[in-house]
Amino acid sequence: MSLKRTPLRDFHAEHGARLVDFAGWEMPVQYRSILEEHKAVRRAAGLFDVSHMGEVDVQGPGARAFLDSLVTNDVAKLSAGRVLYTPMCYENGTVIDDLLIYMRGAEDFFLCINAGNTPKDLAWLGDQAARFNAETGAGSVRITDRSAETALLALQGPAAAAILQPLTDVPLAALKYYHFTTGQVAGIDCVISRTGYTGEDGFELYHASESAPALAAALLEAGRPHELELAGLGARDSLRLEAGYPLYGHEISDQVSPLAGGLGWTVKLDKAAAFIGRDALRAEKANGSAQRLVFFKTGDRRIVRAESPVFSGEAGGAAVGRVVSGTLSPILGEAIGSALVDSAATDSAAQLWVDIRGTRLDLQLVKAPFVPLKKSTTL
Template structure:
């Protein structure tokens, strides 16, 4: 990992026992203790995640709204200050460049949060399209650390560290203020399906805030959580991960993400014609979610079969500590997407799977 980048929490992670791995070119903690324990702690109390590898960019100027509405599938024109929005950014053929979050700070001033593996690609894509608009695009990734505090006790922990009452912060809303004396953008978002926040922090003060959250949270059941728990939590919630449920060849129609596409917004947007055509014709493939009924995990790349023939491929697979069984998602032929005869092929033996509509368990991140 000699060439891997390090987040502002690298020393914090190592000091607290993080087992570091290379993820998207970053040295990141896959776990600190046990993935299962970290997962369960997040569901029962709280988990603290270093997600500083994510990228950030600002979009500012008189043409910012028009620009974002052109490059994104969702509609930013209905956003007010302090609102966050999840959207896809698509190619002309309807494939996905990335999925991202948009934060409106003020009229003509937005912050984007980008997937770590796609930052360079995203910025190049955005810069190319920005040339036609009155807008300034700036990569500010190095300015920020990003901490996710997720779980039912997240706001109880925050209450001890912030003079502001954050308990009334609405889902997909954000405010700017101080937590433990550190200036933050506090966003009521997350990737676990739990109540929680994501904290955008000045890079040089990220460790200070993480230590404060850990000190207050540990007596309440908080655990540091790594990439392993982050993945099992997001899959239990049925959230898409770029490079798995979506990619440059799998768009919103196939991935059941048409709710992120505003076909009625004013003006054209990149990928609209292709998405409309695929929606009208019906896709060749669909993403499904499934349970195995056992503990044996079907890893990405595993064949999905029906009637002795391959009909798809597993794109995500892990063990659910809450359900105590393996779960996953797959990209299958649309014609068999609702079949009850689907199975995973594990070393030449077919194991039936149960199609499941996500989330896999009752979750309410808006509670």
């Protein structure tokens, strides 16, 4: 089966990217090195191709009510030009996907969804829209997949605004975190969103797929005086983990609820709209989650890989959880990660630990983010 390609596949190859299979897409995992790309984003800026993400229009007179019935966060509080981060759950409270909702107008929204979940999400949205329209009237909500025609570049880091501003007339200083607007960048029509997945200030630029190579080249040229680096999926993952951001299939999944996965702040159980999964999440909130997400560091450079068992207390006991994400923090110079652990084990005084090729490594539980971030970029 051939891999899908973003409009920037040839651009990546020309710039020396190492391309890998990611969720069925041929994507750059790194250019020079993950370590250097990660440090560049924290120090200056990095440019990421995230055109594999899905984009979906949700429109019609019932669009807001429809979305509010699907997601755990409160869509009713959105206004035009704002962005909302939210999980979308099954009836049992586990997560279908975590996504961004953009409000263009009272009857006009679009979603940014995870690449690997796009087919599943589209099927779910279609089924739920058919149900909603049957209840509220034909044409109340319309779902349109815009993924193939939309490319997405993420410019992330403390120098992002300085790089982007000369290319656009949009006053970037006036654009707040988790807000968006429209305008031209290097002569290309874009949705300019002050969002990102690295924990740094930055922008995500939605634009027509055919314009992606020209926009990437313009951003790269504008960024040269600011030490902008092309960055791949490897740095994107280590950056998001340092920031304490979840990754679908790891911290949250169709087996993990947003409450267990550390996203309780996104679950508005008392919002006016009933949403799919609310009853299950109410019960979990009342009774407590069986497992809890914890973040850890080790004081050691050896990476603790995902799926490694987590133990409690002395050797010889049963596992009390598993690692869901692990990497070497380029900023801290030690291994960091996250784990889903039995809640009782996190409440006890017993030390959590993992076994790395016969060596016990104690997990030092910490509160994310692992490195200082600007307050405005914490989810």
